[in-house]
Structure formats: structure tokens, C-alpha cells
Amino acid sequence: MDRVVQAVSLLVDRQGRVVAVCPRDTTVGGQPARRVLGRPAPELFGPASADKVADLLAAPDGGLVPALLATTAESGPAQSVWVRARPLLAEDPSGPVLELLIGTGPREWLLERTPLGLWCADLVAGVNQRDESAAALYGVSGAGALTTTEFLTRVHPDDVPDLLSLQLDAAEHPGRVVQAHFRFQGEDGGWRWLLTWACSFTVLGRPLLVGVSAALDGGPVGGASDEGHRIARRVRRPAEELLLAPSQERVAELLLERFPALIGATQATVGLLEGTRRLRIERRPEPPSGHDAPWVVPLDAALPLAVVARTGRPTYLSREQYLALAPTGGTLVAEPRTRSWSILPLTDPGGAPIGAWALGHDGPDGLATTAVAAVREVARLAGQALARTGRTQPYLDLAGAFQAGAAQLPPDAVDGLAVTVRHQPSQDALGLGGDWYDLIDLRDGTVMVCVGDVQGHGANAAPLMARLRTLVRAYALGSPDPGEVLGLVNEFLDRFPVTATATCTLLRLDPRTGAALVARAAHPPLLVAGPDGSVRAESIAGGIPLGVLPGQSYPAVPVDLPPGALLALCTDGLVEGPDLPLEEGLARLGGLLAAWPGEDLEQLADRLLPLAAQTGHQDDATVLLVARQP
Structure with a gap:
């Protein structure tokens, strides 16, 4: 069946320049989002399509038109896309949102199945406005406005703090794209899992939060062909287990067994700081008997696992790159199917090193781009859990006394x-x-x-x-x-x-x-x-x-x-x-x-x-x- 395989939203200002790209970890014509920001949107398209896109931006009416997206030499020839421009609000003098639907399918089919909703929140007035597409995603009737209180009443209580954090983060960093997952209860009483991206701007002296929402389960964003989005959905709920893990051993077990299985990794290695000068290593699967892979390595070693733990910077290596750095095998013992590694730091909430987590992949390119943010979030939560379980036993005892009293x-x-x-x-x-x-x-x-x-x-x-x-x-x-x-x-x-x-x-x-x-x-x-x-x-x-x-x-x-x-x-x-x-x-x-x-x-x-x-x-x-x- 024909289907959309990718959807990208570009927030454009009144001069036609791109000010935000959603989702933030996507590419446009083979270029990362950071290289697109600040450029006139029509320049992203081939010569035959640039004027057409400029006309769309001048009169955004939501209609789909075909266009050719310019690409880098490495990513191949120009890419056929469908493009539409939609105004955020009728009275909003800021620019429109330009949407690129990358894939195949008839025009009418795409119009019916584009689950991207636009919304805009006035942070002073406390009003959240939505268009027809957003209303359909939320399961509420028609375009219009909800007060912040009315909106949050329909958000699942477990997800309210995340949305409030998103709003604060966006307001404190104008122009930065922030994102969150949340559940929203429609008028039919059913719950919908949604992914929202947002970016804050000042329009006519008012701080506005401009957002794009999409359904997490299906549709153009995170469709069945996008492995990265599927990984992000798989790890979302199990990541809560890290917050509840009672011991460092349980955190390591999750990193070595549970999450690699969800991500589709070929193997996993965890190195945890022991004292202040060395890492203790655990691996799944364990090396074959007789293998002399080290179980403890100095934190100042030149091995990639130690370097990532020491510096706090993630690394993505092909098999050849790793073997060139550690010709004797080092801390990572490659399974036959492993062709690349992702190595992520584990740090406490203050950024101090706790260790590193390495995942093996059966492809040469490591993690899918759309899965990187989710896996990094797992590593962040794991670092918090390791820090907590290493120092809070007296606090747990006190909390237990409170629980008994209740x-x-x-x-x-x-x-x-x-x-x-x-x-x-x-x-x-x-x-x-x-x-x-x-x-x-x-x-x-x-x-x-x-x-x-x-x-x-x-x-x-x-x-x-x-x-x-x-x-x-x-x-x-x-x-x-x-x-x-x-x-x-x-x-x-x-x-x-x-x-x-x-x-x-x-x-x-x-x-x-x-x-x-x-x-x-x-x-x-x-x-x-x-x-x-x-x-x-x-x-x-x-x-x-x-x-x-x-x-x-x-x-x-x-x-x-x-x-x-x-x-x-x-x-x-x-x-x-x-x-x-x-x-x-x-x-x-x-x-x-x-x-x-x-x-x-x-x-x-x-x-x-x-x-x-x-x-x-x-x-x-x-x-x-x-x-x-x-």
C-alpha cells in the first residue's frame, strides 16, 4: 500500500526564513536541521519548485502541491515531495508552517491521512488554540481554543509534569525545539498517545508557544517503515523502571538485557565507576570461555568505553574504527553480527561520571537518527538511577517508616x-x-x-x-x-x-x-x-x-x-x-x-x-x- 514514510514541519518567519525544524533530529534533503535554520525556505527546493514554494508561503491555504526537494550530493538526486503551507492562527502575524510529506501516494489520500496538528499557546493569556487537524488528533470537536486549565484537565495526570516542563523549557530558550510524549483524553473518553514539538517566539510583544502534534501510533510521523520511531515507542514505558530500580545491580541488568532487546541491539556492555579511578565491566552476552577481555579498566585508559565515561561525550563507531583504536579487543567483545557501536555516557544529575553504556548494532550506521534521542534519554535516566541507588539507603529507610504510618x-x-x-x-x-x-x-x-x-x-x-x-x-x-x-x-x-x-x-x-x-x-x-x-x-x-x-x-x-x-x-x-x-x-x-x-x-x-x-x-x-x- 502507498503510504507517507516521513513528515517534516518547518516553522517559517514572515521573511520566509526557517526558524525551527520538527522533529528536531530529522534531516531535510540529507542535511541536518542545524544547517537548514536561518535559510530562506524556497532555497531548500530545486529551481523549478522554489517559486512555487514562495507562492505557498505568501498565501498559505493548506493545499498540497508537488515539489522537488534539493538534496546534498551524498544523498542523491532531488527528492519528490508534497508540500503545503498552513497559517498557525488567522490573526497570527508570524510566519506559517511549511510541511513536507516525503513518500508516495495520491494527493487526496495524503490529505485524508496527514495526522499533523498545529497549535499555538499564548503564555500570558493562558489560551491554547488549535486547528482542525489538531482537534481531530486530540479527539475534540473543531478548531478553537482551550484555556491552559481546560487543556491540562484532559492530559493524563502522569504526563502533566512533562508538558509543564516542556512549556518552561521552551519559554526559557526561545527558538529551541523541545518535545514531549503525552496522553490526551478525547471527548469520547478514549486516551490518545501524542508526540508534540514546540518552539517559543515573541510576537507583537507576546510570548507564544508554537507547536506541532502527531499521533504516536501510526501515520506519517513514526510510520511502520521508520524503525527509529518504533524503537522510541518501545522504550518509553520500560524507561520508567529505571526510576524505580532498587539497586545498581537492577539498573545494570536493565541496561544489559531489557533495553538491548527492545532496541534490537546485538550486544551490550556496561562499565560502572568503581571508586574514582577504574571501571568495572559487565557484558551480555558474556565472552566465550578463555577470552581474556578485561573486567576492570582504568578510567584514564584510551579505550572508547573509558573515554566516553571520562569525558561524558557519546561516541558512534564502526567495527573498523573500534578495532583501529583497540586492536586487542579492549573492553568490547564483538559478536559476529555486530558491525557498529553506540557508546553513551552515564552521569549523575550534576554531570559527574558514573560509567558508560555500549550497544552493538548489526548495521554499519549505528542507531537510527530518530531513535538517538530516546536511547540517550534511557542513558540519562539510568545515570540518575545509578546515582540514587548508590547513596539513598537511609532515605529509603525513612520513607519506609512514613509508608508504614500511612x-x-x-x-x-x-x-x-x-x-x-x-x-x-x-x-x-x-x-x-x-x-x-x-x-x-x-x-x-x-x-x-x-x-x-x-x-x-x-x-x-x-x-x-x-x-x-x-x-x-x-x-x-x-x-x-x-x-x-x-x-x-x-x-x-x-x-x-x-x-x-x-x-x-x-x-x-x-x-x-x-x-x-x-x-x-x-x-x-x-x-x-x-x-x-x-x-x-x-x-x-x-x-x-x-x-x-x-x-x-x-x-x-x-x-x-x-x-x-x-x-x-x-x-x-x-x-x-x-x-x-x-x-x-x-x-x-x-x-x-x-x-x-x-x-x-x-x-x-x-x-x-x-x-x-x-x-x-x-x-x-x-x-x-x-x-x-x-
């Missing part, structure tokens, strides 16, 4: 209610987790019920989780409105000295009447199982995660709990993950809850926690059940 409910809950909880911390976090839960007796016959989830898990999340649990309890004793309590917690986190976000469901329940008020901060919906076996998910409009933006409101919505009914509150680790969309996870949870009230509450809770194993990741998982007595 894993308790009052021994005798409240008259008229039966309560039980099941909690499972992340499997890679030494029994630590970011989930918390609580049942607070307000001394007026009502109770506050709370389940929350600090974004992240392990040692970094546990102390904050313990503080948030105490904070919610303190505010709840002073306010009967759960929405007001969440608002107060949000303002506290906005003033917290470190970045901290969390999701939470908080409700006030009167066991005598079954009347409840529920407020939600980007947390999974709560489920109500009726005494007749019916199960419903309460549709409660929730605000954005706590700690993202100040001044947020979290409206409290009334919910009725009939006699004999059951409330189920959970964290996303129980019902959502790479292998389990949220809607399907909630449906599975509801199916098990339908056994109520004929099943014992404790036995029912025991059957719920194994749902976490179906999500495809090792996040914390919590479920709290509150049953009103008949």
Missing part, C-alpha cells in the same frame, strides 16, 4: 459502615509507594473517606505521600466541604519548595442517611455497587491534579449510598496501564463488584487487588471499600 485505618471505623482496604506498593520500590488512604471521623456522625496518589512511586513519593495524608486530615477536621479541602491542599502544594503533584478523591459520608459529597482531582472515578447487584461509575467532574496550578476549584457533587450499597475507591495502578485502558479497567473492577452483597467484604477485597497485574506496569495499587450496613 498504611493504617482506624481499628473500629464508624457505626453503620464496614470498611476494608487492599494496598500494593510498586514491585520495584522496596515496599514504598505514593498511594495513600484514610478514614477520618469528623465527630459529628459523618466521616471523610480519602484515596490519593502522589505522582511517582518509591523513595521520592513516600515522604510526600505521608505529608499529604496528614495535610488532608488536618484540613478535613476544619472544613466539612471536600472540595474546599482539596483546594486548600492544592494551594499548599503550589507553595511547596519542590515540584509535587497528586490526584485524589475525597468524600464526606453520613452513614445514617447515605448522603455523600464527593470531590475529585483528576482521580479515577469511584464505583457504587448497589444491593441489587448493579454497579455504576459516578460521573463527577474533577479538577486538574493537585499542585499543578494555583487557584483551582474542585466542586463537591452529591452522591447517594443506599442501605446495603458499597463504595469502591481506587488508584490508577489498579485499573489503568499500558496494557489496560482506564475504561476497560473500570469495567473489570465493576464486574467483580457485581458479586456484592452476596460476597464477604474481605473476600471481595482479596479478589480485587490482582487486577493490578493486568495493567502492564508495576505502579502502586490501592482499593478502599466502604459498605453501608442494610
